[in-house]
Every structure is written in C-alpha cells, then in structure tokens.
Amino acid sequence: MQYKSVGCPTDSPLLFLRLQENVMSKLRVRFAPSPTGYLHIGGARTALFNFLLARKEQGTFVLRIEDTDVARSTQESVDAILQAMDWLGMACDEGPVYQSDRFDLYRAKIQQLVTEGKAYRCYCTAEELEQKRELALTQGRKPKYDGTCRQRQATIENQPYVVRFKAPQEGATTFNDRIKGDITFQNEELDDLILQRTDSTPTYNFVVVVDDAEMKINLVLRGDDHINNTPRQIMLYEALGYPVPEFAHVPMILGADKSRLSKRHGATSVMAYRDMGYLPEALVNYLVRLGWSHGDQEIFSMEELINLFSLENVGKSASVFNPEKLLWLNSHYIKTGHPARLAVLLCEHLKQEGIEVSPGPELEAIVVALQDRSKTLVEMAQQAQCFFGTEVQFDETAAAKFLTRDIGEIFETLFAALEACHDWKEEVLDEVFKGVLQATGLKFGKLAQPARVALTGSTNGPSICVIMEILGREKTLARLQGAVARLCD
RNA sequence: GUCCCUAUCGUCUAGCCCGGCCUAGGACACCGCCCUUUCACGGCGGCGACGGGGGUUCGAAUCCCCCUGGGGACGCCA
Numbered sequence: 001m002q003y004k005s006v007g008c009p010t011d012s013p014l015l016f017l018r019l020q021e022n023v024m025s026k027l028r029v030r031f032a033p034s035p036t037g038y039l040h041i042g043g044a045r046t047a048l049f050n051f052l053l054a055r056k057e058q059g060t061f062v063l064r065i066e067d068t069d070v071a072r073s074t075q076e077s078v079d080a081i082l083q084a085m086d087w088l089g090m091a092c093d094e095g096p097v098y099q100s101d102r103f104d105l106y107r108a109k110i111q112q113l114v115t116e117g118k119a120y121r122c123y124c125t126a127e128e129l130e131q132k133r134e135l136a137l138t139q140g141r142k143p144k145y146d147g148t149c150r151q152r153q154a155t156i157e158n159q160p161y162v163v164r165f166k167a168p169q170e171g172a173t174t175f176n177d178r179i180k181g182d183i184t185f186q187n188e189e190l191d192d193l194i195l196q197r198t199d200s201t202p203t204y205n206f207v208v209v210v211d212d213a214e215m216k217i218n219l220v221l222r223g224d225d226h227i228n229n230t231p232r233q234i235m236l237y238e239a240l241g242y243p244v245p246e247f248a249h250v251p252m253i254l255g256a257d258k259s260r261l262s263k264r265h266g267a268t269s270v271m272a273y274r275d276m277g278y279l280p281e282a283l284v285n286y287l288v289r290l291g292w293s294h295g296d297q298e299i300f301s302m303e304e305l306i307n308l309f310s311l312e313n314v315g316k317s318a319s320v321f322n323p324e325k326l327l328w329l330n331s332h333y334i335k336t337g338h339p340a341r342l343a344v345l346l347c348e349h350l351k352q353e354g355i356e357v358s359p360g361p362e363l364e365a366i367v368v369a370l371q372d373r374s375k376t377l378v379e380m381a382q383q384a385q386c387f388f389g390t391e392v393q394f395d396e397t398a399a400a401k402f403l404t405r406d407i408g409e410i411f412e413t414l415f416a417a418l419e420a421c422h423d424w425k426e427e428v429l430d431e432v433f434k435g436v437l438q439a440t441g442l443k444f445g446k447l448a449q450p451a452r453v454a455l456t457g458s459t460n461g462p463s464i465c466v467i468m469e470i471l472g473r474e475k476t477l478a479r480l481q482g483a484v485a486r487l488c489d
Numbered sequence: 490g491u492c493c494c495u496a497u498c499g500u501c502u503a504g505c506c507c508g509g510c511c512u513a514g515g516a517c518a519c520c521g522c523c524c525u526u527u528c529a530c531g532g533c534g535g536c537g538a539c540g541g542g543g544g545u546u547c548g549a550a551u552c553c554c555c556c557u558g559g560g561g562a563c564g565c566c567a
Contacts, residue, residue, distance in 0.1 A: 032567085034566080034567045036566085069566060069567070072566075072567090125565095126565060129565085130564090133563090133564090137490070138490090141491075142490080142491045142492075142563070143490090143491090143563060144563075162565055177494095180494065180495090183494080185492075186492085189492055189563090194564085196565085199565080203564090203565070203566085203567090204567045205567090208567085223561095224493095224495095224560090224561070225560090225562070226567090227493060227562080228492080228493060228494095228563070231493095251494085251560085252560065254560070256499095256500085258559060259559095259560085260560080260561085286501095289501065289502080289516090290501070291501090291502095292502095293501085293502055296502085296503065296514070296516075297516095298501095298515080298516055298517090315501095315502080316494080316496090317559090317560085318494090318560055318561090319501065319502090320499095320500060320501075321500095321501095322499095322501060322517070322518085324517055325500075325501065325516075325517045325518080326517095328516085328517055328518085331530095335530075370529095372529060372531090373528065373530075374529090383528095444526045445527075446526085447526080448526035448527070449526065449527060451526090452528095453527095458528085459527055459528075461527070461529090462527095462529090463526075463527090464527085
C-alpha cells in the first residue's frame with residue numbers, strides 16, 4: 001500500500017515535525033521607534049542589530065511605529081524614520097504597523113485584566129502623585145506609587161481615572177538577557193504602573209507587551225535603557241497569558257564626555273550624516289562596530305555583516321561615539337567606491353553648493369581624481385569646485401607666491417606647447433609638460449606648482465596633468481592666459 | 490536617595506566564559522620617517538591600557554568579594 005499522509009509535505013513524518021518546529025522557532029524581531037523626531041544614531045544601531053539578526057537567521061524584521069502618544073507623534077517623523085532606514089539599506093519584512101490603529105485591541109486587553117482583577121481603577125490625580133513622588137525623593141525613599149487605590153472596592157462614577165496594573169509585590173523577577181546575562185529584580189521595587197491614561201489611551205509598557213506578544217516577537221532586542229522596564233513587562237506577559245520572549249539589551253551610545261549622546265556632541269540624526277557627505281555603508285560599518293566586533297576586522301560589507309553578526313560578540317558596556325573613526329571609514333568607502341555611483345552623489349552635493357554641473361567636465365573623472373583626497377562628499381564637492389565656472393578663485397597667498405612675473409615667459413612656452421597638443425589626454429599632456437621642462441631647464445615642481453595655481457587657484461590638488469585633462473583644452477588655455485594677465489611682482 | 494547595568498590604550502575593541510601561549514594584539518586619533526610636482530593616498534615606526542584593594546591558585550587581564558568610577562531607570566514619555 002502506498003504511503004500517503006495528509007498535509008505532510010514530505011514522506012517522513014519525523015522530518016515534517018522537525019520542519020514545523022523550525023518554522024515555529026523562526027526568529028521574529030522588531031524595531032519600534034516613536035515618531036517624535038528624526039531617526040537617531042542610537043536608534044539606527046538598534047534597528048541595524050535587529051535587521052542583521054533577522055537576515056542572518058532568515059527570520060522576520062518587523063517595523064512598528066509607537067505612536068500612542070498622539071500629541072507628540074507626527075507623520076513627518078514617520079516619513080523621516082522610514083527614509084533614514086531606507087538610506088541605510090534596512091528594509092523591514094513586515095510593517096510599518098501603527099499602534100494608533102490598534103487602540104481597540106489594547107482596550108480589550110485592559111478590560112480583560114480589569115475583569116480578572118489584575119488591574120484596577122485609580123483616581124489619584126497627577127498632581128497628587130507628583131507631590132508624593134517629590135516627598136518620597138526628598139525623604140530618600142523610592143518614589144513609587146503608594147497603592148492608595150489598589151484596595152478600593154467601589155468604582156466612583158463620573159470621576160476621571162487611570163487603570164493600573166496590580167503588580168505582584170513579593171518575590172523576584174529574573175530573566176536571562178542574551179547580552180547581559182541573568183538579571184534579577186525584587187518585585188517590591190516595582191509599583192503598580194499605569195496601563196491606561198485618563199484620556200483612555202494605553203501607555204507604552206502595556207502596548208509594547210501586547211504588540212510584541214500579538215506579533216509573535218520572540219526576541220526583544222533594544223537599548224539597555226529598557227532593562228528597568230523588562231520585569232514589569234514580564235509580569236504583564238504573564239498576567240495576559242502570553243509566552244515571555246527572550247530579551248537582549250544593547251548598551252547605550254555615549255558622547256565624548258561619557259554622557260548620553262545628544263545634540264551637544266554633534267549631529268545625532270542619521271540623515272544629517274548623508275547631508276554632511278557620508279556614505280550609508282560608512283555609517284552602517286561604524287555603527288555595527290560600536291559594541292560589536294569580529295576579531296580584528298574593521299571593514300564589513302552588509303553581506304558580511306549578515307553572515308557574521310551575532311549577539312555573542314556584542315559587548316556589555318556603553319561605548320563612546322567617535323566621529324573621527326566614522327570619518328576614517330567614510331574616507332575608506334570613498335576611496336574604494338565605484339566612481340559612477342559616487343559621481344551621482346557628488347552631483348547632488350555640487351548642486352547643493354550652487355554649482356552648475358551641466359556644461360562642466362566628466363564627473364566620474366573628477367571623482368577618480370579626488371577619491372584619495374576627500375573624506376566626505378561635501379569635501380569632494382568643495383575640491384571639485386575649481387573645475388567648474390569660468391572664473392578661477394585664487395588663493396591670494398598662493399597667487400602671490402607662484403604667479404610672479406618671472407614665470408610669465410615660461411607660461412608662454414607652456415601655452416604654446418599645449419596649444420599645439422590636440423590629443424588631450426593625461427599621458428600625452430605629461431609628455432608635453434616634460435618637453436617644456438626640458439626646453440626651460442626647470443624641475444617638475446618649479447613649473448607644476450605655478451601651473452596648478454594658474455589653473456585651479458590653489459596649491460593643492462591632483463596631479464597637474466590630470467587637472468589639465470579634466471579641465472579640457474579650452475579651459476586650460478584660457479585659464480593659463482588669464483593667469484599671465486594677472487602676474488605680479 | 491533607591492534599584493539595575495557596566496569597567497583593557499584618549500576612543501572603538503581582541504583576549505576573559507574554558508586561568509599559563511599576554512613582554513596584552515588590532516583600528517581611529519596623535520607624533521616621526523619614507524614615497525612625492527603640491528595636497529592627499531600609501532608604506533614603515535613610535536606613543537599609549539588590564540580603575541583600586543583583598544582573596545583563590547605554583548601562576549590571574551582572565552575566577553570570587555569589596556570599594557571606586559561611569560551609565561541607565563525611578564513619567565498619565567517611549
């Protein structure tokens with residue numbers, strides 16, 4: 001008799017079981033920003049760790065917008081966050097899911113807890129609580145809720161209230177953090193947190209649990225400023241009858257003075273780095289190395305990261321944001337980047353600087369000439385500026401030093417030689433240039449530097465023949481002539 | 490104040506879990522030399538750390554305890 005099992009995709013029931021188990025344990029992680037501003041460097045790293053892990057484990061990366069604070073959440077912020085994640089190359093598999101669309105779900109869950117006697121109405125006013133908190137703090141006590149309404153039996157009609165969770169007061173809550181190890185809190189340290197505000201909207205600690213559970217998130221990977229929330233959330237998982245996920249808390253990013261990274265320390269917005277001429281791969285590479293390592297390796301492509309990233313190699317302690325190292329990585333990626341791609345990006349920055357690109361030289365050639373000299377695209381755009389326009393912006397000290405009358409005759413010789421050259425390529429120009437050196441008996445530098453100033457206005461830049469090639473025959477000759485006209489003593 | 494986390498060069502880190510291979514490795518930054526038509530790039534070299542005190546051990550950066558430093562949380566923010 002032929003073996004046919006129902007709904008079994010393979011001939012082996014055992015293998016099927018294993019497959020199913022595999023599907024069940026598939027990693028599901030999420031990034032859950034609140035849309036009250038741009039995507040922060042710290043948030044980006046958290047998102048990156050989640051993204052990397054999901055890709056590596058072939059799991060699912062969910063994006064959830066935590067907008068329960070209706071007053072402070074904006075669509076612009078959502079767009080900004082989405083744009084930044086896209087720029088960094090982190091696509092989510094599910095979402096964005098908006099919590100503001102799920103208020104009915106939260107309300108039902110709160111009702112469930114109230115019905116089961118696991119939550120209660122609290123009529124204390126915000127002002128009263130504030131006073132009690134301050135008093136406790138000045139008396140050196142822990143400023144936790146005193147439980148005034150916890151034992152109240154009757155409900156008071158027509159009086160505003162919040163819903164509080166009736167938290168277990170005895171025992172301890174322990175969880176095994178994937179990064180930090182075992183962490184234990186005494187339950188007496190925790191108070192009855194608010195689940196629902198006076199305006200009937202749910203609060204963060206509650207919705208985060210409901211959503212993570214409902215979305216079947218099995219690893220909560222987030223900043224370690226959430227460690228203190230974790231025991232309360234575990235209690236909520238248990239009260240709601242949900243399985244408790246695993247947790248992994250990544251250490252914070254600090255500023256140079258070891259305080260929490262903020263605007264005081266420089267740009268903290270991901271997109272600000274794009275505007276400052278940074279490449280996304282540089283930021284990704286920098287961010288991932290902040291807290292994670294793979295031996296002595298410094299340079300990682302996204303593909304490598306997906307293969308190599310693991311929680312085991314994430315450090316436990318906070319790290320300081322070091323703009324210099326990010327800059328070095330950026331210069332690395334500019335040096336090794338594809339000129340065609342960089343040209344497109346450079347073009348945007350040139351436009352930003354108000355430079356007319358259309359009648360100018362090949363951008364790719366400029367990129368190649370400047371790749372080794374630019375740490376950012378903004379820098380590159382500034383250095384590229386001298387190839388555009390008709391007027392040369394002279395650095396006065398350079399002009400005074402190199403554009404002197406005694407060079408006039410030599411420039412005439414150079415001009416004549418260049419004018420006779422019709423194959424306008426670097427190698428050919430190099431021959432022409434050397435010919436002039438021979439004719440005049442000058443050393444390379446004695447001619448190259450004045451010529452560089454004449455053509456670009458500055459003493460710095462790429463090889464003189466590369467400059468001439470990029471500039472083109474007409475512009476080179478015109479600028480040389482222009483320089484002769486302004487020679488001084 | 491209470492609770493939680495944490496501790497290797499100025500910074501990011503390797504090594505720690507499974508003590509000896511560590512005279513503590515790499516990277517950024519800084520300094521010097523070389524290369525060089527300039528500026529860069531690059532190459533070579535230098536500076537530079539196991540927070541302190543107790544244990545355990547023949548032996549501790551590595552294991553244990555205390556202290557100290559740093560960070561976080563203590564919201565009707567997330």
